[in-house]
Amino acid sequence: MKKHDFNPESLMMTYGYKPELSEGAIKCPIFQTSTFVFKTAEEGKAFFELAYGLREKSPKEEPGLIYSRINNPNLEILENRLCLWDKADDCAVFESGMSAISTVLLEFLKPGDLLVYSNPLYGGTDHFIHHFLNKIGVHTIGIMPGQGIDGVIKMIKDSGKADRLAMIYLETPANPTNNIVDIDKFSQVAKQFSKGDKQALVAVDNTYMGPLWQHPLQCGADLVLYSATKYIGGHSDLIAGAVLGNVELMVRVKTLRTFLGNMVSPHTAWLLLRSLETLKVRMDQQTQNAQIVADYLKNHSKVKNVYYLGLLEEGTEMYQVYQKQCFAPGAMVSFDIIGGEKEAFTFLNHLKLMKLAVSLGGTESLAEHPKTMTHAGVDEEQRQQMKITDQLVRLSIGIEHSKDLIWDLKQALGKVESYSTKELKVI
Ligand SMILES: *Cc1c(COP(=O)(O)O)cnc(C)c1O
Secondary structure (H helix, E strand, C coil): CCCCCCCHHHHCCCCCCCHHHHCCCCCCCCCCCCECCCCCHHHHHHHHHHHCCCCCCCCCCCCCCCECCCCCHHHHHHHHHHHHHHCCCEEEEECCHHHHHHHHHHHHCCCCCEEEEECCCCHHHHHHHHHHHCCCCCEEEEECCCCCHHHHHHHHHHCCCHHHEEEEEEECCCCCCCCCCCHHHHHHHHHHCCECCECCEEEEECCCCHHHHECHHHHCCCEEEEECCCCCCCCCCCCCEEEEECHHHHHHHHHHHHHHCCECCHHHHHHHHHHHHCHHHHHHHHHHHHHHHHHHHHCCCCEEEEECHHHCCCCCHHHHHHHHHECCCCCEEEEEECCCHHHHHHHHHHCCCCEECCCCCCCCCEEECCCCCCCCCCCHHHHHHCCCCCCEEEEECCCCCHHHHHHHHHHHHHHHHHHHHHHHHHC
16 A cells, blocks of 8 residues: 555644554653663663763664653653644754753853854844854854844844854744745855855744644754743643754754753643644634634724734735745734723723733633733833834734634724723813
8 A cells, every 4th residue: 555644734633653662542642751771781871871972872773761861752742743733853842942942052052153143033032142142252143023034134244244154044934023034045145155164054943833834954944943931731731842943953952951950840841742633624714713803903993003914915915935934824913003001001991801911822712912021021122123113012812712812803993982982072
């Protein structure tokens, strides 16, 4: 019979788990254990030889379980399943998105190196770059939204550090404005500045698109990073992260993880295995709802601009990049409310179904005010350049009935109207 290639969503319930090793249990149990018993001293010796890279792995040999900071069945099965979505060789899961990101930056950058990154970045990443990497002597260049590739190449050359370019770090689409950068073009820039064994890597934080809607490794990136707290976890009940890439790079990431000890716990890994079973249906529903929400907001008299990939105009450069590298417009919708902070807050304070909270990608819809919340730490001038104003509201759309979401938006926007009218009367 011809070999059938199953789609990732069909494998999320079973892939990588052998019931016969767990009393026939249909579901993978939680391996809540710190250490693993060796059958013999010889076996223990062989496991350590592999773990420390003292000899090559023989073809049929599997790395043995030693100690849960190094490996654990829940982590390994989770990593194997995550590899399927991004078609990656290997994956490492972390106790948070930030630990995944900081471990990658620490492993591949050293004092004197140059890091080029896209703006705006996730606040925690931005802080780590400016307050930690700069302190240890890593040079950085931030690219602004819409900046052409030639301008970026010029900035790298003009920096005098072109020969030390070690990484291009991208976040696309960017939070909260959904600005996109062309991953393929930046991977060509990285190649242009790579020489022999001095490779400039491209790392992409793909949290905003989850493992379904964009596959950076297929666009030429070397590493893809996730806050698994968001779509992958999907239920707003855990914090975790993941990194994926080729074997060579992932050996380095996993080795540093072993020594920083920032791997995910078996219990969180188990929750993530459960989450992965519904990843596709959740994300499908979320993006479907988000398009309905964006279409509704676009035509609302209290709303000025809606920033959503599903509303990009055909023929624009952004639309072309979107067509090339995204499979769906995602479930993050931002918009400018007419007025300012007062109008934005009135809207947020009157939502009844959507919750007023930061984070994203969960089953429930969330709303927040980037300028005073997620992006409060960003420099004001940069914030203006990136259109993060008093008027901007960010929504993460969940799996509720779309009619209920529209009802909620309608009534909360309605409050903005009456609020402004009342103000006028007082005057
Ligand atoms: C949330 C988030 C992170 C950080 O992840 P944690 O799991 O909170 O540590 C990084 N990047 C993006 C784009 C995020 O949304």
